[in-house]
Amino acid sequence: MRIGIIGAGHAGVEAARVASEKGASVVVFSGEQVLPYYRPRLVALAFGQVDFSAIQIKPLSWYEQAKIELRLNTPVLAIDPLKKQVSTASGTEPFDGLIMASGGVPVMPDFSRDGGEFVMPLWNITHALEIRKRIRKGSRLVIVGGGILGIEAALHAIEAGMEVCIIELMNRLMPIQFGSRASCALLRRLEEKGIRVLLGSGISGAIRKADKVTLELANGESCDAELCLVSIGARPDKALAASAKLPCERGMIVDEFLKTPVPGCYAAGDVIQFEGITRCSMKESTAQGKLAALNLISSIEGTTGQRYVPETIPLSFRSKDFEIYSIGETASPGVEEHLLDGSTETLIRALVIKEGVPVGVQMVGTREGFDSYAAEVKKARKN
Ligand SMILES: Cc1cc2nc3c(=O)[nH]c(=O)nc-3n(C[C@H](O)[C@H](O)[C@H](O)COP(=O)(O)OP(=O)(O)OC[C@H]3O[C@@H](n4cnc5c(N)ncnc54)[C@H](O)[C@@H]3O)c2cc1C
Structure with missing residues (x-):
């Protein structure tokens, strides 16, 4: 065969x-x-x-x-x-x-064409090796998209000594995975690392120059970078x-x-x-x-196959002292969010409850209890 x-x-x-x-x-x-x-x-x-x-x-x-x-x-x-x-x-x-x-x-927005070689995704080995050639301490990196891949790239770039700015279209980070308090804590933790985050900002155009690209924001401001990574899905x-x-x-x-x-x-x-x-x-x-x-x-x-049953896979990300976890729903009308013991402005343990049953759990800065709550969320989803 x-x-x-x-x-x-x-x-x-x-x-x-x-x-x-x-x-x-x-x-x-x-x-x-x-x-x-x-x-x-x-x-x-x-x-x-x-x-x-x-x-x-x-x-x-x-x-x-x-x-x-x-x-x-x-x-x-x-x-x-x-x-x-x-x-x-x-x-x-x-x-x-x-x-x-x-x-x-990778999905690439229209402005990426005008940005030429300064604007690229990080999706395959060719992109990774090209980015690697351009890493310089102190050079400016703009990441378009504040999802998990954008955040991960930002943390690695800061470690490599770059100046990093994330530009995110939504008014808060990762709204599908995190409620507003967890999003806020996530933002603070990134800012503590020296990462600038511009929320609610779209890019309307890019102008390629000799040694950098100028990104024009929809609000009329602009932002220069030696490299722009697009991470929008x-x-x-x-x-x-x-x-x-x-x-x-x-x-x-x-x-x-x-x-x-x-x-x-x-x-x-x-x-x-x-x-x-x-x-x-x-x-x-x-x-x-x-x-x-x-x-x-x-x-x-000529024998019978097995059915595919998709698993509910939690978001689980840790890079040194930065960690975020999420599974299930965020708060919405009729779905309440409860902060668990130990939560502060930068450390969040949030449980999302619907009709008395946990339907989501989100953690920023800790994993304490996440796995057992996530198991309850998965169980509730199966029923
Ligand atoms: C930077 C980055 C970080 C990520 N982090 C995570 C993470 O933390 N957790 C997670 O779960 N997922 C993550 N992902 C997503 C994950 O990598 C993908 O979901 C996974 O790679 C999909 O596997 P796949 O085999 O379907 O496709 P791929 O891994 O994309 O492989 C498909 C391959 O097919 C090749 N191909 C396409 N067309 C042809 C053709 N016509 N002929 C021959 N070859 C062809 C492509 O070149 C490619 O090599 C990440 C992705 C990226 C880019």
Whole structure:
């Protein structure tokens, strides 16, 4: 049995591991030139805190021993799902089954074009190495987007000695994950680290100069930077699937077995849309990669597959003395927030209660009790 996997990220590598363990002959096509890596660790690589060898998912010898044929620098140009064919610059070859694991691509706003080489995302190894070349003590970094990736980049950049400013469109940080008090505590903690945060600020334009970019804010102010990182989210990379006429909305549509409507063609990771939702999660991509491989093999062997049940994964982030955790809902009409013992202006332990049941918990600056409250929230969600 020969299986072709398109994309060598967390979903693709896990699918390859499982398929090869089940005895399949596996080819993984990667559009990138380097061994598959832990994408979340790109931040540490970009700001000079680790080298590439520290972020590889597996060493080259692992693929060789597992008899996984990893084809680096081999972007798939087209697929024929019905014939299970994959076309690359070297030609077209047939498989018994395909797994699409092409991941996501960063969302870039219009002003990024005018900012030229000074404005970029941090999404792949090329971006990380480019950023790394530009790290200078005292140089100015603007991060557009105050979500978790923007915050993480800001903390690493401060550690690398840069002057850092986060520009966030919303009036407070991470409003989906944190209530107003927790958002405020988060803001204070970032400011204590020397990170400037501009809230409620959109960018209306960028002017590229010889050695910097000037970002024009919608309120008429402007901000100069030697580097601007855009961190406003990602969307599924569904181009290949769409051109093969596989059904796509925001992402590639799969059923509860991670199967596309074409038999023998499965998908996993950030590229998929499942039950109307697209996700961006290393843990879920890995779980989906495993299940897509098991279910593809089951379908070829004529046995029944397993259903995918998405997990409620908490936001859990710690970098030295900076830590934030969140799961479930924030306060809203009919949903109250209670501060737990030990809360202060910069340390928050908040429980969100709906009809007497915990439906959310948020912590800033501590993790005390988070896991047990999170378990209650997960239980309440299942009932
Ligand atoms: C800086 C950063 C920090 C993050 N931090 C976290 C975190 O803390 N926790 C968390 O859960 N998630 C985090 N994420 C998100 C997480 O990395 C993704 O959810 C995860 O990588 C998705 O895995 P995937 O296998 O679906 O796709 P990806 O890891 O994106 O891999 C897809 C691969 O497919 C390749 N590809 C695409 N098209 C083709 C083609 N036509 N031919 C061949 N190859 C192709 C791409 O080049 C890519 O290498 C972070 C992401 C970034 C960028």
